[in-house]
Amino acid sequence: MGDIVGLEQAAFMEGRDLFDNSMLAHELAAKYNRKLLTPRCMLKVDIQKAFDSCSPEVTSLSVTAVSKCLDLFASISGLRVNPMKTNLYFGGVPPQLKALILSATGFLEGELPARLMHEASILLPKGIAKKITRSCMRFHWGIADGHQKMIFKSWDSMCLPRKEGGVNIKEILSWNKTQLMTWIRKLEFDSNTIWVKWIKVYILKGQSIWEFQPTAAHSWAIHSLISCRDTIIQHTGSLVNARNLLCKPDFIIQIYEVLRPKGLPLSAYKTLGDTLNFPKYTVIGLLAVQNSLSTLDNFCLRGIPLANRCALCQCQTENRNHLFFECAFSSVLWLAVARWFCIPAITSFPRLLRWFKECNRGVSLFKR
Known part of the structure; x- marks a missing residue:
């Protein structure tokens, strides 16, 4: 089935992840708000997304061609573009060319949420992690008369496994870093997804994920993955131990066991x-x-x-x-x-x- 269905279809296919396309979209749109940028545009429609980056001479022709493809698709399937949910996003495109493209396609210009795109990192910021933890605390301890009930046991100790006196609640930051290691594992062992292929060609450029060092030009998502990679190497003691950990079938459990807070064993x-x-x-x-x-x-x-x-x-x-x-x-x-x-x-x-x-x-x- 994988040979018949293109790599762009990430959902409902064994071995593929719906978030692969989300990660790829994040990488493609991360630089759209920079001033010094080669002209490019991105088209979002209600039924599919198309990303296109090219020189100024062919930008207008490319967008027009995409628009004609959508019209052909509509004539065959009956699924037409919804103008209320269709936008064009530009990066580095001169105002005159931008106006020409919008006039030719009839689409509206969209504005990328630049702050969201930069901060929608897969590594949770500490402030968000604290808010999630507070919500979990309120759910666990309960609220009486609008106030949180008296706490007799720290939340850190509650996140320990039962054998160490806790109740086996996942510590949010450690669990988040553990989940991020699944992307490192994909880059190490999996090459049959569009995100992995794109990262290897345009980001790693022949380097191993274990030796790659990001620069300021790379997205926050890439920096997050490398930060988690360095954390697991530090906790396991060596690069060899970290790679061996990812080879295990239960690597998620093993990695969380390495990263989670530790307590003293409870005899009872x-x-x-x-x-x-x-x-x-x-x-x-x-x-x-x-x-x-x-x-x-x-x-x-x-x-x-x-x-x-x-x-x-x-x-x-x-x-x-x-x-x-x-x-x-x-x-x-x-x-x-x-x-x-x-x-x-x-x-x-x-x-x-x-x-x-x-x-x-x-x-x-x-x-x-």
């Missing part, structure tokens, strides 16, 4: 994160182990004046140890659990963690 993870457990209870258990639950003592430590008294027994202050082990209600529950599983009575969190560690030497408790 294997039991709390058991596949037979529920995710909600796993998160609560991990927060309890790290003393990050919304208990009254944690509110008081953060300067919120509340009457710190256990809501169950009304006798002692409310903290993690009291709620789980010292309260009369929780003590009765633990005794029943100990009899059910035939285990020693658990009376404190340090003892619970030691029991978790001993339990994880073999088959976990839930599977037993």
